[in-house]
Amino acid sequence: MVGRSGAKSARTRALYGGTLFASCGVHGEDVMAHARLEYLGGMRGRSLPFDSTQREDHYVLLRDSSWADYERLLEKRGESAVPRITYLDGLIELMSPSQSHESIKSTIGRLVDVFCLERGIEVSPYGSWTLKNEKKARGAEPDECYVFGDVRNPLVPDLAIEVEWTSGRIDKLAVYKNLGVRELWYWREGRIDPYELRRGRYVLMEKSKALPGIDLVQLAKFIERPPPTTKTMRAYRAALRRKRRP
DSSP: OOOSHHHHHHHIIIIITTTTTGGGTSOHHHHOTTOEEEEESSOTTOOSSOOTTOSSOEEEEEESOOHHHHHHHHHHHTTOSOSEEEEETTEEEEEEOOHHHHHHHHHHHHHHHHHHHHHTOOEEEOSSOOEEETTTTEEEOOSEEEEESSOSSOSSOSEEEEEEOSSSOOOHHHHHTTTTOSEEEEEETTEEEEEEEETTEEEEOSSOSSSTTOOHHHHHHHHTSOSOHHHHHHHHHHHHHHHHOO
């Protein structure tokens, strides 16, 4: 955390003028002159944009941020994949995922695709779809998200998936509950926990309702397999077919 405003401004220019906000195309002091920055998640002065060798997610929190600040960061970042930007009641999180984070989320996504193909479920993946609700002061970009059925121009995904690789980040349950995502999967330390949105809050479930019949314990075990991912996908497909045999 940065102390006095003068030191904060100097450190912002020194550390982040060409690194943290480089992926957004804007300097930190131009985004919000009065934001309080917390340096978290093993930043250690390194850049926020994706680094294929990093083992931790890199992120910072910007407090006392307006919705206009959030929208401006999204605009400056453009179509770039990083940083991923989350907004919750005046708090902005900028996150650059680690190689491990990206591998886990991508493997989950590919295995969900396999499950849907094997079970004949119509699904459309929407990746890190930017979900926003200005009235609720919420904005998020999931690791993966899906819409089930034959739906054109959906307003919100049926299922969002979040990988928690580095602790201490923004509370995603508090974000998604006001975005109307009816089910959220949280991967933490080798486990996938499904949450269902009920009466404005998320409730932890034993099984997924968005994808009935999927075994999340089994799915999590396949995620732990070493690359290549295509080999894992074939093995998971074979396991699903064995399970369906009479």
